[in-house]
Amino acid sequence: MIIDTHAHLTDESLIDQVPQLLSDAAAVDVRGILVVATDVRTSQACIQLSERHRELRASVGIHPNYSCQANSGDWELIESLAKHERVVAVGETGLDRYWKDCAWEIQVEMFRKHIRLSRQVNLPLVIHTRDCSAEMLRFLQAESAGGSLRGVMHSFTGSPDVARGCIELGLYISFAGMVTYKNADDIREVASQIPDDRLLVETDCPYLTPHPFRGQRPNKPALVVHTLQTIAEVRQVSRELLAAQTTINAQRLFGAWR
Ligand SMILES: [Zn+2]
Known part of the structure; x- marks a missing residue:
């Protein structure tokens, strides 16, 4: 069994193709999928979808690039x-310096709300980072004081240093289709070094379609097997062993799919 720990199925x-996507996924043993939200509307939609299909579980939250669009009352809704x-x-x-859609201070404030909520309800965070990984590590190190x-x-x-720092904080590291790209030797190097008990795989579909289907949209959960295959190769283990390890890790972190 394989678990896709990050899919935007909403x-x-x-x-509109969720039943087909789930049967394609099951055909290659992808039998658990975390459906990930980016705002209030998708948080509600992720829950609805996860109620209809037993292999799905949901996240709720507001993506840093939507943090400045949140209306009053949105956060209270996420909490409930x-x-x-x-x-x-x-x-x-998380934090994003690439798109610059929302002011940094608003992203930070929203991220802190998610950290507090994660502690209150005892659920893990799904953390997005773009073009600010060293800053992200320093931020997380400071937050871990609380x-x-x-x-x-x-x-x-x-980088390997950022990965190591995140692991020291107790966090897991998940790789998407980028690890399969021809020019991604640096990401593969990091993927080869993550401890067995902290590694996860994901698609981030509809984005980041893995090689050999790179460029095709939308990406879908069944294609996570290509990401798994690449990581198994760089870690010099069988795909079956890596599937078992990453599935146990996802079950432990999210407390689901058992
Ligand atoms: Zn995402």
Whole structure:
């Protein structure tokens, strides 16, 4: 069994084909999927979807690039949705210096709300980082003074040092399709070094379609097997062993799919 720990199945390019996507996924042993939210609307949609399909679980949260669009009352809604029985994670949250859609201070404030909620409801964080991985590590190190952090650095592309720092904080590291790209030797190098008990795989679909389908949209959960295959090769283990390890890790972190 394989678990795709980050899929935006409520995206308009995927939502209408969910039954087909799930049967394609099951055909290659992908039998657990975390459906990840980016705002209030998708948080509600992720929960609804996860209620309809037993292999799905949901996250609730507000993505840093939408943090400045949140209306008053949105955060309170996220807090109440986090108590739903199908919700196993808080996010995706984090920091993004690439898109510059929302002011840095607003992203930081919103990220801190997610960290507090994660501690309150005892659910792991799904953490997004773009073009600020060293800053992210310093931020997380400072936040860890207020209590331990649980969560995953999703679609990881940072340096070995940042990975090591996140692991020391107790976090998991998840790789998406980028690890399969021809020019991604640096990401593969990091993927080869993550401890067995902290590694996860994901698609981040509809984005980041893995090689050999790179460039095709939308990406889908079944294609996570290509990411798994590449990581198994660089770690010199069988795909079956890596599937077993990453599945146990996802079950432990999210407390689901057992
Ligand atoms: Zn995402």
